Structures are given as structure tokens and as C-alpha cells.
Amino acid sequence: MVASAEKQEIVVNLYRPNAPMIGQCVETYSIVGEGAPGLTKHIVLSLPDPRYKYLEGQSVGIIPPGEDAKGKPHKPRLYSIASTRFGDDGQGRTVSLSVKRAEHVDKDTGEPGVGVCSGFLTDLKAGDEVMITGPSGKTFLLPEDETANLILIATGTGIAPFRAFIKHLFEEDPNYQGNIWLFFGVPTSSTLLYQGDLEAWKAQYGDRFRVDYAISREQQTADGKKMYVQNRMAEYGSELWEMLQKPNTYTYICGLKGMEDGINSFMAPLAEQAGQDWSKFQKELKRADRWHEETY
Known part of the structure; x- marks a missing residue:
């Protein structure tokens, strides 16, 4: 659960879009079965700054590389965190995401395309760098009641x-x-x-x-x-x-x-x-x- 003392110490927006943390992809694998419509992956990212702590129910921001149509850096996309506060590594030095690859067909050209951030994340390989912001959110946390x-x-x-x-x-x-x-x-x-x-x-x-x-x-x-x-x-x-x-x-x-x-x-x-x-x-x-x- 989340004790009242923990709620007071919740970390929010330690890293912001203008100065993100640079983590790395530690592990990535598909979490859908054979013949599934679309691709969904479990992605584990490293958190090099030990101050970056999160609780269950918070989100992490990911900034895809490159620029948008206006020539500006992409804005962060928020993803709900799929790991506990201790991370999949058990040490609290990783954060995990569940990401579905967003696929679409361009209305004008008929060409297939993928979402900017979901495409970037689902293409990651171990060792690839990722720009991370957050953590964010305080409204989806677990209650304090241990009998909940x-x-x-x-x-x-x-x-x-x-x-x-x-x-x-x-x-x-x-x-x-x-x-x-x-x-x-x-x-x-x-x-x-x-x-x-x-x-x-x-x-x-x-x-x-x-x-x-x-x-x-x-x-x-x-x-x-x-x-x-x-x-x-x-x-x-x-x-x-x-x-x-x-x-x-x-x-x-x-x-x-x-x-x-x-x-x-x-x-x-x-x-x-x-x-x-x-x-x-x-x-x-x-x-x-x-x-x-x-x-x-």
C-alpha cells in the first residue's frame, strides 16, 4: 500500500522535457501470443539517477527522438508504469512499460504508418538510449488501508x-x-x-x-x-x-x-x-x- 508518509514524499517531475534523463533499454519482449492483432511489448528501461523513484499508479514520460512537423522536439508521451516501485530488477533502478505499437494508414497516401513514440519504443533494442521525464501523477495511487x-x-x-x-x-x-x-x-x-x-x-x-x-x-x-x-x-x-x-x-x-x-x-x-x-x-x-x- 501507500503510507501517508510515502504520499508526502512522492517524487513528481524530477526530469522535465527541456532536460530529460537519459536511460537505456535493458530488455524488451513481445507480450502477445501468436497471430495477435498488432504488437505489444514489455519494455524495461534503466534509471541512472537514484533520485528517480516512483510508486505504483504513477506514469513515466518518454520523448521520442527527432522533431515534429513544426521542427520542434517531440513532446513527452505518458505511459502507465507496469513495474512495482522496486522495478523488475528488484532494486528500483528500472522502470517497465507495456506499449502497443500504434499502426495506421495515411488517409491521403494510403501508406501504412506507426505512432511516433510507440513505434520508437517497440523498435528499441537492448542498449538503446531513451529520453525519460517524470515521474508524474498522484491520483491513481494505492490506498493506505491494508484491508482494502x-x-x-x-x-x-x-x-x-x-x-x-x-x-x-x-x-x-x-x-x-x-x-x-x-x-x-x-x-x-x-x-x-x-x-x-x-x-x-x-x-x-x-x-x-x-x-x-x-x-x-x-x-x-x-x-x-x-x-x-x-x-x-x-x-x-x-x-x-x-x-x-x-x-x-x-x-x-x-x-x-x-x-x-x-x-x-x-x-x-x-x-x-x-x-x-x-x-x-x-x-x-x-x-x-x-x-x-x-x-x-
């Missing part, structure tokens, strides 16, 4: 901060006593990022860790439509509503913005049945720091 029960909702690379959350709480925090329930939405089975880790945690921690997948191109709802993460959650609507009534339940949402409307659409009638207004109740959860969204 977490509802984690992710799509695609939105799983990145939750890999960090789960690994830290179960493997690094001996005082954590709560449970974690993850809902993870992806298009195909081959794009279930970190599935090996998730299944290992499920096997090791039993009832303390639940995971439900929504695989939109392979699974269907009861009425024959595509199974998105909000549809999978709706199957457990009453149980989720009951959990949200407890003061030690914290919800985190990371990924595509579209899922927010889907979540609201099945939570609203549940709230109404309980004589409450969902939008008001959700605002209360946010004010109490029990509902966090990081969507794009």
Missing part, C-alpha cells in the same frame, strides 16, 4: 498499472490483507497481456485474487453480442454493488474511455433498486478517494 479490497477494470495496455498493483500487494507488502478482483477486456485470447502472471497469482492466492476476462471477438453475451468488459461486470452486478457499499472497497479503471458509459449503464439500475442515484453515489466514491479513472 480492490476492483480493477482494464482494457488492453490499461493492465499495466494493475500488474504493478497486484505484484506489489501480494509479493512485496507483507501487511496487505485485502482481496483483489480484476476484470480485463481484450479483443482476442492472444492479446491477454501478462496472462501467465495473472493465472499464477490466481493459483497461488486462491480466493484473494479473482480475474474475469472479456474477450470481445471470441466471447458473446447472453443476447449474442460481443463481450466487452462492462458486459462481463454486469454478470456480477449485484455482488459488485454490495462490495461498493463497504468503505474498504476501492475501484480503479484504466484503458479505453468507452467502458465508462458501459459501467454506468448497468450500475444505474442497481443503484435505483437500492433507492440511490448512481451518479451521486459515484461522486461520493470519488470524493472519498474510492473511485479512480485513468482512461483515454
Whole structure:
């Protein structure tokens, strides 16, 4: 968890765009299965400055090399951190990212292209230099409550901060006593990022860790439509509503913005049945720091 003393010492914007830190790619590998649509990689970067410390839920800025169309240096792109505060090296001297290669077709020329930063990152080889800014963000951190029960909702690379959350709480925090329930939405089975880790945690921690997948191109709802993460959650609507009534339940949402409307659409009638207004109740959860969204 994040103790109050740690929150006071959170490092933010130690390195800025005009003077970034120069790290190196330590390791990079694909985290999608064979035949997956698109490429997503786990990328480990070195942090040469020991003052660069981060917590689970923060983001790191990456400045791709070169210049933009106006001849100016590229602005940093923010990526949620996929490693715990100790890094994948266990020493806190690395930071890990989950990066999907953004591919598109130029409307005018019909030529294929890739995102400036995602293309740069997914092309990295061990030893390549990377301009790093940050760390950034204070709003997506873990709670202080060691009995907290977490509802984690992710799509695609939105799983990145939750890999960090789960690994830290179960493997690094001996005082954590709560449970974690993850809902993870992806298009195909081959794009279930970190599935090996998730299944290992499920096997090791039993009832303390639940995971439900929504695989939109392979699974269907009861009425024959595509199974998105909000549809999978709706199957457990009453149980989720009951959990949200407890003061030690914290919800985190990371990924595509579209899922927010889907979540609201099945939570609203549940709230109404309980004589409450969902939008008001959700605002209360946010004010109490029990509902966090990081969507794009």
C-alpha cells in the first residue's frame, strides 16, 4: 500500500522535457501470443539517477527522438508504469512499460504508418538510449488501508498499472490483507497481456485474487453480442454493488474511455433498486478517494 508518509514524499517531475534523463533499454519482449492483432511489448528501461523513484499508479514520460512537423522536439508521451516501485530488477533502478505499437494508414497516401513514440519504443533494442521525464501523477495511487479490497477494470495496455498493483500487494507488502478482483477486456485470447502472471497469482492466492476476462471477438453475451468488459461486470452486478457499499472497497479503471458509459449503464439500475442515484453515489466514491479513472 501507500503510507501517508510515502504520499508526502512522492517524487513528481524530477526530469522535465527541456532536460530529460537519459536511460537505456535493458530488455524488451513481445507480450502477445501468436497471430495477435498488432504488437505489444514489455519494455524495461534503466534509471541512472537514484533520485528517480516512483510508486505504483504513477506514469513515466518518454520523448521520442527527432522533431515534429513544426521542427520542434517531440513532446513527452505518458505511459502507465507496469513495474512495482522496486522495478523488475528488484532494486528500483528500472522502470517497465507495456506499449502497443500504434499502426495506421495515411488517409491521403494510403501508406501504412506507426505512432511516433510507440513505434520508437517497440523498435528499441537492448542498449538503446531513451529520453525519460517524470515521474508524474498522484491520483491513481494505492490506498493506505491494508484491508482494502480492490476492483480493477482494464482494457488492453490499461493492465499495466494493475500488474504493478497486484505484484506489489501480494509479493512485496507483507501487511496487505485485502482481496483483489480484476476484470480485463481484450479483443482476442492472444492479446491477454501478462496472462501467465495473472493465472499464477490466481493459483497461488486462491480466493484473494479473482480475474474475469472479456474477450470481445471470441466471447458473446447472453443476447449474442460481443463481450466487452462492462458486459462481463454486469454478470456480477449485484455482488459488485454490495462490495461498493463497504468503505474498504476501492475501484480503479484504466484503458479505453468507452467502458465508462458501459459501467454506468448497468450500475444505474442497481443503484435505483437500492433507492440511490448512481451518479451521486459515484461522486461520493470519488470524493472519498474510492473511485479512480485513468482512461483515454
